[in-house]
Amino acid sequence: MSGGKHLRPIDASTVVLAIETSCDETAASLVMGGVDVLSSVVSSQIDLHAQYGGVVPEIAGRAHLDLLNPVVARAIVESGVHETRIDAVAATHGPGLIGALLVGVSAAKSWALTWDVPYIGVNHLEAHLYAGLLEKPELELPLVVLLVSGGHTMLIEMRDHGQYRLLGRTIDDAAGEAFDKVARFLGLGYPGGPAVEAIAREGDANAVDFPRAMRNDGLDFSFSGLKTSVINFVRKNPSVRNADVAASFQIAVVDVLVHKARVAAEQVGAKGVVLGGGVAANSLLRQRFAAMCAEDGRDCLVPSPAMCTDNAAMIGAAAWHRLRSDGPTTLDTGAFPNLRLPLMEGSW
Numbered sequence: 001m002s003g004g005k006h007l008r009p010i011d012a013s014t015v016v017l018a019i020e021t022s023c024d025e026t027a028a029s030l031v032m033g034g035v036d037v038l039s040s041v042v043s044s045q046i047d048l049h050a051q052y053g054g055v056v057p058e059i060a061g062r063a064h065l066d067l068l069n070p071v072v073a074r075a076i077v078e079s080g081v082h083e084t085r086i087d088a089v090a091a092t093h094g095p096g097l098i099g100a101l102l103v104g105v106s107a108a109k110s111w112a113l114t115w116d117v118p119y120i121g122v123n124h125l126e127a128h129l130y131a132g133l134l135e136k137p138e139l140e141l142p143l144v145v146l147l148v149s150g151g152h153t154m155l156i157e158m159r160d161h162g163q164y165r166l167l168g169r170t171i172d173d174a175a176g177e178a179f180d181k182v183a184r185f186l187g188l189g190y191p192g193g194p195a196v197e198a199i200a201r202e203g204d205a206n207a208v209d210f211p212r213a214m215r216n217d218g219l220d221f222s223f224s225g226l227k228t229s230v231i232n233f234v235r236k237n238p239s240v241r242n243a244d245v246a247a248s249f250q251i252a253v254v255d256v257l258v259h260k261a262r263v264a265a266e267q268v269g270a271k272g273v274v275l276g277g278g279v280a281a282n283s284l285l286r287q288r289f290a291a292m293c294a295e296d297g298r299d300c301l302v303p304s305p306a307m308c309t310d311n312a313a314m315i316g317a318a319a320w321h322r323l324r325s326d327g328p329t330t331l332d333t334g335a336f337p338n339l340r341l342p343l344m345e346g347s348w
Helices: 046-050 057-079 098-115 124-135 175-186 192-200 224-236 242-268 283-296 313-326
Strands: 015-020 025-032 036-044 088-094 119-123 143-148 153-160 163-169 272-276 299-301
Touching (some): 015 057, 015 098, 025 057, 025 313, 036 057, 036 313, 046 057, 057 098, 119 124, 124 143, 124 299, 124 313, 163 242, 175 192, 175 242, 192 283, 224 242, 242 272, 242 283, 272 283, 283 299
Parallel strands (some): 015 088, 272 299
Antiparallel strands (some): 015 025, 153 163
């Protein structure tokens, strides 16, 4: 069962209602033609999880149940589009928290059946590749995308729509995970990335020379050792200022990320380099990334902060391309908490 029929050809006028509930953001968006964001609504659960120092899956799932209908209703109203004009409904079906994913997937299927339109299950990682292209669709392929979040740190070659090659990934902690763990150790609060960045502004980035693991060793990443170095240094030097530690840690992460993105772009002859994922909201990373592109003469896309964090507009963009290339997702397709990015042959 394919979840509705194509009521209209898939073209620049196709409107997709997209839903994102993979973690702790309840989001909905209407996107037309894969590039025109008619509305984008995001309801954050940060306050619900802050007291626990991280996302609690059960709380996230229950919050999505409470928030999703109002968020979708608001997205439809703000778009100015009547629900009868919606041509397809999409939802993130992985990776993510299984309970959270199922809320969005089940709701999207219900709307698709009600309106008799196609349902599209979207890979959250693929959607992040499209987040930047929403703001700069004229970017010429192939591109190298540096995807940096709490759960993933990856370098991806985007040769064409739906054609991806994995160039490098973290072998342990993701960069965002390292930010969270360092923030927790320093008592800076949650979420860790913004907390570290805020206090780092008051610190000396040269105060501590933290290691840059694997900086000149291929395109894979490792941040677990850096996190351990921070912990060991603070324990041996209890009088050190948190601001100096945070600034020194942050520059070590950014240095490795930007360096490897540059090497990857050189290796594949990329015409442009794109930054994506939640950590892409970090100001220092954005500055250094843009400077690297300018120095190398490559087209550069540093998305707006709203397009770095989880949102449904990127789901709608990816869904439009998937609907055009693959058609609808069958309604018996479930949610996949460990879903991987679909890669071309020869990737690993």
